[in-house]
Amino acid sequence: MSSSLQKDKTVLPSAKPQTTPFFGASSFQDFHENRTHRGVMVGANFVIALESLWSNKLRSLLTGLGIFIGVAAVIAALTLTQGAGQFITSNIASLGTNVITIIPGATTSRGTFGGAGTTQSLTPEDAIAIEKIRHVSAVSPIITVNAQVVFGKQNWNTRVQGVNTAFQDIEGWQMAEGVWFSEADVSGGQPVAILGQTVAHNLFDATGTDPVGQTIRIRDQEFKVVGVLQAKGGGFNEDDIVFVPFNTALTRLKNTTFVDEILVQVDSSNNLNQVQQDIKTILEQRHQIPSGGLDDFTAISSTQLLQTAQQFTQILTFLLVGIAGISLTVGGIGIMNIMIVSVTERTREIGIRMSIGARRRDIRNQFLIEALVLSLFGGVIGMLIGFLLGLMITRATGLPFVITAVSLLLPFIICSIIGVAFGLYPAIRASRLDQIVALRTE
Numbered sequence: 001m002s003s004s005l006q007k008d009k010t011v012l013p014s015a016k017p018q019t020t021p022f023f024g025a026s027s028f029q030d031f032h033e034n035r036t037h038r039g040v041m042v043g044a045n046f047v048i049a050l051e052s053l054w055s056n057k058l059r060s061l062l063t064g065l066g067i068f069i070g071v072a073a074v075i076a077a078l079t080l081t082q083g084a085g086q087f088i089t090s091n092i093a094s095l096g097t098n099v100i101t102i103i104p105g106a107t108t109s110r111g112t113f114g115g116a117g118t119t120q121s122l123t124p125e126d127a128i129a130i131e132k133i134r135h136v137s138a139v140s141p142i143i144t145v146n147a148q149v150v151f152g153k154q155n156w157n158t159r160v161q162g163v164n165t166a167f168q169d170i171e172g173w174q175m176a177e178g179v180w181f182s183e184a185d186v187s188g189g190q191p192v193a194i195l196g197q198t199v200a201h202n203l204f205d206a207t208g209t210d211p212v213g214q215t216i217r218i219r220d221q222e223f224k225v226v227g228v229l230q231a232k233g234g235g236f237n238e239d240d241i242v243f244v245p246f247n248t249a250l251t252r253l254k255n256t257t258f259v260d261e262i263l264v265q266v267d268s269s270n271n272l273n274q275v276q277q278d279i280k281t282i283l284e285q286r287h288q289i290p291s292g293g294l295d296d297f298t299a300i301s302s303t304q305l306l307q308t309a310q311q312f313t314q315i316l317t318f319l320l321v322g323i324a325g326i327s328l329t330v331g332g333i334g335i336m337n338i339m340i341v342s343v344t345e346r347t348r349e350i351g352i353r354m355s356i357g358a359r360r361r362d363i364r365n366q367f368l369i370e371a372l373v374l375s376l377f378g379g380v381i382g383m384l385i386g387f388l389l390g391l392m393i394t395r396a397t398g399l400p401f402v403i404t405a406v407s408l409l410l411p412f413i414i415c416s417i418i419g420v421a422f423g424l425y426p427a428i429r430a431s432r433l434d435q436i437v438a439l440r441t442e
Contacts, residue, residue, distance in 0.1 A: 046369055052342065053374060060374060063338045066331025067378025067418065068385065071411045073324035075386025076393065078407050081320060083390075083399035085313035089306060091238070098269045099170060100276055101305065102130075102262040102283075105296040120258040121296040124250070126286060127262050133278045138166035138265040143249040143256070149242060150217040151203040158199050160218060160242045162249020170265045178212040178227025181245050189247040193223040197231040198240040218242065221252045237398065272301050328414060331378065332422035339371050339426035343433075350430055351438025364431035371423020372416065379415030386411075 053060040104121045127141040143162035148155055167173075168180045181192050195203070195211055204211045211225045223244065232238045250256065266275045279299050283289075287296055300308075343350070350363055387403070394401045 046373070048366055048370075050373065052346075052370055053377075059338065060377075063334050064331075064374055064378030064381070066327060066334045067375055067415060068331075068380075068382030070324055070326075070328035070331050071379050071382025071414065072386040072389060073327055074321050074414070075383055075407060075411065076389040077320035077324055078317065078404075078410070079387065079390025079402065080393050080399070081313055081317040082402040082404060082407070083394045083397075084316075085310065086402055087399050088309040088313070098266040098272055099302045100264040100266065100272070100279065100299055101302075102126075102264065102279065102297055102299045104258075104260075105294070105298060119296060120256075121287060122259045122262055123257060124246075124259060126283060127259065129282055129286060130262065130264055130279055133275060133282065135267050135271040135275050136264055137267045138170055140164045140167040140170055140263045141246055141259040142167070142261040142263065143246065143254050144260045145249070145253050147219050147253065149199060149203065151209075151214060152207065154203045154206055156199055156202040158196075158240050158242055160244060160249065160253060162244050162246040162253065164246045166265070167243070167263065170263050173232075174230040176228045176230045177210075178225070181226055181243075186245040186247055189251055190245060191221060191223045191248060191252065192226045192245065193218070194227040194229060194243040195225055196229050196239040196241040198237055199242055200228045218244070219253065269303075272303065276301055328418060332375075332418040335371055335374055335419065336422040336426060338374075339367060339423055340429070342370070343367065343426050343430040346430075347433060347438050347441040350433055351435055351441065354433075354435040355439060360431040363433075364427045367427035367430045368420065368423050371427065372419035375415040375419030375423070376412065379411040383408075383411040 102122065104119045122141075124141055127139050130136060131139040140163050145160050146157065147160050148157050149160075164186050165180060165183055173180075176197070178194070180194060181190070184190070185192050193216060200211045203216065204214070211228050214225050216223055216225060229239070229243075244253070264275070264279065266272050276299055280295070283297055283299075284293075284295065289295055353363065354360075387407075391401050393399075
């Protein structure tokens with residue numbers, strides 16, 4: 001019996017315990033091999049994606065059309081709004097951080113409000129009263145008219161503003177030649193004028209005449225040119241302007257008892273809020289506005305103007321980018337559509353790859369990379385076209401051409417998201433095909 005038991009007894013070879021530590025040589029080698037394998041597969045999938053797109057060049061180009069039109073629109077919109085924002089910000093900043101602008105309030109008609117400045121409520125006496133407020137360093141009332149300016153056979157339609165001597169310091173204008181008019185010119189209503197660079201060029205370049213000392217005609221009134229301003233540049237042509245003494249504009253050009261605007265300079269930005277409140281109080285008293293009543297004027301500081309301009313720029317950016325985003329969505333749908341068609345056309349290829357060892361994730365990554373490459377291709381072309389359009393628009397409008405990190409990175413981020421989001425479904429669909437069914441497909 002014992003011999004029988006010994007005969008049936010199976011002798012197992014001794015096995016060494018597997019005690020390889022986590023960071024042992026075997027684990028590191030496996031990790032390295034897996035990582036190398038993944039890298040090789042990504043590279044191979046990238047090459048296959050390029051070959052597939054190149055073999056269908058026209059279809060790939062038409063599919064990418066929706067992407068690069070959308071990206072071009074987004075970049076052009078960003079360039080335009082960023083340029084406009086920088087221009088507005090620089091103009092407001094040029095006034096300094098301690099300037100308050102007062103404009104008339106809005107008109108009302110049957111309960112409907114017009115725009116700010118549509119009523120006449122501010123007077124020259126208001127400017128005199130504001131000048132007496134503590135911490136106010138300079139005040140200039142402003143009268144604005146649009147008029148034709150004539151010299152000899154040359155004429156030019158421009159904006160003419162009646163201001164006082166303090167206006168030059170408040171807005172930081174510098175003289176290219178000649179002088180700013182004097183207090184005596186303002187009080188006496190003398191017919192003298194200071195020309196912006198645009199007006200000077202259009203009136204005097206044709207004859208090569210020095211503007212200073214010449215006589216020009218504004219409407220039917222003759223004015224002597226006493227100075228020419230240095231160019232400020234920027235969009236909307238700030239240099240297209242003529243300045244005349246305030247009293248001269250009041251009597252000769254507009255014949256009114258009201259002013260269009262009052263600029264107030266405060267001695268320090270720390271006193272800005274206090275002066276703004278004092279202006280509100282004194283104008284409400286002068287205009288006999290009851291407590292809690294609706295003011296017939298608006299006083300806004302340069303800081304508030306800057307904040308308002310920035311908010312407007314942001315809203316405009318979101319609006320334009322949102323509209324352009326519709327084109328990107330359409331482009332993404334186009335990518336999804338063409339990838340589904342590609343999966344259907346290459347079903348047999350997918351089956352063959354699976355039969356020789358390709359895993360489902362390899363098939364998925366192949367089509368996902370293909371969608372991503374197609375999207376990024378459209379994004380790069382769209383970015384270049386967008387910058388070109390932005391450059392053309394900003395040059396045409398005189399705005400600064402601004403390129404930021406956001407403008408450079410946004411196309412790649414957007415296109416990557418679109419490529420993955422709209423290419424994921426076709427890629428998963430391809431990876432879930434049955435190998436046998438795929439091989440039978442003609």
